[in-house]
Amino acid sequence: xxxxxxxxxxxxxxxxxxxxxxxxxxxxxxxxxxxxxxxxxxxxxxxxxxxxxxxxxxxxxxxxxxxxxxxxxxxxxxxxxxxxxxxxxxxxxxxxxxxxxxxxxxxxxxxxxxxxxxxxxxxxxxxxxxxxxxxxxxxxxxxxxxxxxxxxxxxxxxxxxxxxxxxxxxxxxxxxxxxxxxxxxxxxxxxxxxxxxxxxxxxxxxxxxxxxxxxxxxxxxxxxxxxxxxxxxxxxxxxxxxxxxxxxxxxxxxxxxxxxxxxxxxx
Numbered sequence: 001x002x003x004x005x006x007x008x009x010x011x012x013x014x015x016x017x018x019x020x021x022x023x024x025x026x027x028x029x030x031x032x033x034x035x036x037x038x039x040x041x042x043x044x045x046x047x048x049x050x051x052x053x054x055x056x057x058x059x060x061x062x063x064x065x066x067x068x069x070x071x072x073x074x075x076x077x078x079x080x081x082x083x084x085x086x087x088x089x090x091x092x093x094x095x096x097x098x099x100x101x102x103x104x105x106x107x108x109x110x111x112x113x114x115x116x117x118x119x120x121x122x123x124x125x126x127x128x129x130x131x132x133x134x135x136x137x138x139x140x141x142x143x144x145x146x147x148x149x150x151x152x153x154x155x156x157x158x159x160x161x162x163x164x165x166x167x168x169x170x171x172x173x174x175x176x177x178x179x180x181x182x183x184x185x186x187x188x189x190x191x192x193x194x195x196x197x198x199x200x201x202x203x204x205x206x207x208x209x210x211x212x213x214x215x216x217x218x219x220x221x222x223x224x225x226x227x228x229x230x231x232x233x234x235x236x237x238x239x240x241x242x243x244x245x246x247x248x249x250x251x252x253x254x255x256x257x258x259x260x261x262x263x264x265x266x267x
Contacts, residue, residue, distance in 0.1 A: 004047060005058060005063075007040065007043055008036060008040055008058070009059070009064070011035075011036055011039045012036060012059050034120075034125075035119075036056060037056065038118075038122060040056075049103050049136075049139060050139070088127070088131060090127065091127045092133065093124075094124050095128055097109050097110065097113045098134060098142065098143060099142070100140050100142045102139060102140055103141065106121070125141070225243075225244060226243050227240050227242055227243060227249065228240070231254065233259075236259070237251060237253055238252050238254055239251045
C-alpha cells in the first residue's frame, strides 16, 4: 500500500470514529469526501488529481472496512443541516458555471461567480458528480451529457463532401473532361500566338529605345535632308553634298556601270 492510500485510510478511519459508520460509508458521504480530498491535497500537494480521485474511489469500494457505528450526523451547508434537495440545488448552480475547467480553474470560478469557499466548493463538486451533472475527464471537469443535451442547438448547413457517382454521372464527367481538354489546347494555341505578337512588339520597342538613347548620347538625329549628287566624269568621282550646309556627306569613285553611262552619253 503506498503512502497516499495509507494516509487516506488513516483519515477515513478517524472520520468514521468521529461521525459514525463504516470506513466505506464515510468515503461515500459528500461532506466526508470533501474533507478527505482536502486532507490528501494538503498532505500530498504534488499528487495528481487522478491519484487523489483514485484514492477516494479505493476508500469507497476496496479499502479494508471497519464499523464505527454511532449516531450519524448529516453534512451541513453553513449552520443548517443540508437536505438532498439543497445539495442538488447547489450542484446545479455549480454545473451552470463550469464549461471545461481544470480543478483549480473550477475553484476559482466558484469563488468569483458564486462567492463559495474552497472546501464548500469541493463538497458541492462531489455532490454534482454523484448526481451525474459533472464528469472528470482528461484532467478537466465538464458538464455531463445530460446537462449539455438541454442546451444543444442544431442548425442545418451545407458542406461540400465526397459522394459516390452513378454510372451516368461518371460518363458525363468523362465527356466534360474531354471538352475541357480541347478547350485547354485552343487556349494554349491562342496564348502562343499572342505571345509571339507581343514578343515582336517588345523587340520593336527595344529597337526604338536604343535609337532614342543613341540620339540623346550623340546629340544627333537621323532626318531626311535634300542633297545633290555631283558626278565628275573627268575625275571619275561622285560626291553627295548637303544643300542646307554644303557639306560633302559622301565621296566615292564611279562604278564601271556609271562610266559606261558616260561613254554612251559621249557617243
